Every structure is written in C-alpha cells, then in structure tokens.
C-alpha cells in the first residue's frame with residue numbers, strides 16, 4: 357500500500373463552487389481550490405468574478421485560482437486576493453480556446469520566459485504563497501514542463517501541480533505519469549512538492565499513479581464530478597486510516613445519496629444568489645452511472661427552478677441505495693421531477 361499523501365479536489369469551472377468544495381472536504385479531500393477566475397474580471401472588481409472566489413470559514417486553506425495573459429492584471433489580482441487567501445494558485449493548464457487565445461492558461465506553457473516572469477511578479481506582489489498548476493507543454497514537440505517546473509521551484513512556489521497532458525491533447529489520450537515522475541525528479545532538490553493529476557479515478561489508479569510518479573499528492577478532477585465520496589473511498593481502500601466516512605457502510609448509491617443531500621444542505625447554508633448556480637449540473641452528474649439515471653435525466657433537465665431539483669434526485673438516490681426497486685427506473689422520482697418542472701423559473 358502506498359504511503360498516505362494529501363488528496364486534492366481539482367479546480368473545475370462550473371463544478372467546484374463553495375458548497376461542492378466543502379462537501380468534498382467532508383468526503384475526504386484534503387485540499388480544494390476555486391474554479392479558475394479571470395484576472396481581468398477580478399482586477400476590475402467585477403462582481404460576478406468575485407463571486408467565483410468566495411469562500412467559507414470552514415474552507416481552510418482557502419486557495420483561489422486565477423488565470424490571465426496580461427501580467428499586470430495577474431499581479432494586481434494576486435495582490436488583492438492574497439489579503440484573504442492562504443495560497444494563490446496560478447493556472448497554466450486551461451486548454452479552452454477562449455482562454456488560450458488571450459495567451460493565458462496552457463498557452464503560456466509555450467513561452468517559459470514570459471510565464472516565469474509572471475510567476476515571479478505574482479510572488480513578489482502576493483502576501484501569501486503562490487502555487488502553480490500546469491500541463492506538460494503546448495504539444496508533444498514542445499514539452500516545456502521540466503524547464504518551467506524547475507524554474508518555478510527556484511522562484512520558491514509553494515507547490516506544483518502537473519496534469520499529465522499537453523495543451524494540444526486537451527482531455528484526449530492518457531495522462532503521462534512517467535513525465536510527471538520526471539518533474540518530481542527535477543524539482544526534488546528544491547523541496548517543492550509536486551502534485552500528480554490526470555486519470556485518477558479510484559484507489560487502484562491512485563496507487564499506480566503514486567507508484568509511478570512518486571508525487572507528494574494526488575489531484576482528482578473528473579472522477580470527483582457527481583461522486584465526491586471518491587476521496588474517502590480511496591483513503592479507506594488504501595488503508596489511510598485517518599478518515600471516518602460520514603456515510604457509514606453505504607454502497608456507492610448510498611454514498612451518492614448522502615453526498616447529494618449534504619450538498620443541498622450546504623447550498624442552503626451558504627445561501628445568496630450564487631450558491632446554487634451549479635446545482636442542476638451537479639444533479640445531472642450525480643445520476644451518471646446509476647441504473648435508471650438515463651431515464652431520469654431528461655426530467656431533471658426540464659426543471660426550470662433549480663432549487664426544486666433536490667427532491668426528485670433524493671427520491672431516486674434513496675431508492676437505488678436501498679435497492680427498493682426491482683425495475684431500473686424510479687417512477688416516484690420521475691413524477692416528482694415532472695411536478696417540479698411545472699413550477700416557474702428561478703428569479704434572482
């Protein structure tokens with residue numbers, strides 16, 4: 357069994373809202389960070405951008421992630437955020453064209469000097485430590501990660517997270533854990549922890565990734581969408597004993613049932629206009645992989661007031677977890693969704 361390392365919920369736009377981050381922590385994640393937020397919006401005091409970097413007193417450490425291609429905006433944003441943040445995470449991994457066309461995100465991997473200058477200025481301006489999240493490079497012919505990771509380590513970043521794909525790959529192919537191992541080796545003399553990311557979906561892949569990379573931590577993205585209990589499962593399956601599952605001995609459907617209801621509670625607790633903004637997407641994700649999920653999804657999609665989505669999914673997950681249904685479809689859940697979809701849309 358590999359030795360215990362911290363588990364990170366990957367920053368994911370449209371997924372890692374405050375409630376989901378708190379949920380992931382209760383479900384076993386050790387670190388969470390906000391979705392990436394544009395320095396252009398934050399440095400201009402745009403309210404919607406600031407809503408994306410909201411936190412909660414139980415989220416400690418608080419790690420907002422920012423991206424941008426304009427150095428002065430990144431530096432100003434790091435300065436502003438660092439007053440309340442424990443770490444500022446800089447994104448050099450996003451492959452979305454709307455980000456890379458402004459030479460931000462993973463596009464910066466093609467220009468190491470520029471990236472390093474940006475990191476050094478952010479470190480200088482920030483009152484809290486700075487971490488970086490990067491890909492392997494722009495493409496297979498330009499694997500800049502070793503140079504960039506070493507230079508970031510020399511600058512004194514707090515940690516380096518590496519998603520084992522290039523910008524050109526987007527999410528295709530397989531994450532290259534051997535390359536992450538090389539990053540671990542190159543950075544080792546500086547004592548900066550490297551967090552491995554890409555294709556960790558269960559305790560087996562977590563153990564193999566650790567064995568291959570020798571990383572100081574693991575970051576999980578897609579595997580935690582609709583399944584935040586993945587963190588606790590990995591910990592208990594690998595014998596990392598510090599975690600007591602709040603869902604007891606529940607099966608996977610039971611874990612989802614626990615997680616969904618806890619998510620709804622957390623959204624309620626947090627309140628405000630933005631807390632529930634990803635609720636519908638989360639609800640859809642929670643149905644993935646469940647028997648009857650495909651039949652339920654269109655009914656959930658039809659619900660306009662996303663605060664009403666909690667109950668139908670609760671009914672379905674409860675039925676699946678207790679195996680009350682000998683058919684794969686839960687008619688009460690579909691009925692509840694149909695009733696909810698007749699209600700009007702949500703108004704701010």
Ligand SMILES: Cc1cc2nc3c(=O)[nH]c(=O)nc-3n(C[C@H](O)[C@H](O)[C@H](O)COP(=O)(O)O)c2cc1C
Nearest residue numbers: 366367368369391392447519554555556576577578
């Ligand atoms: C829906 C979605 C949104 C994402 N948003 C971000 C983001 O805001 N910041 C970031 O650094 N990476 C983002 N990523 C990339 C993930 O953090 C992670 O690096 C990637 O999914 C690989 O890990 P995985 O194989 O565990 O999913 C996103 C990925 C997905 C699927």
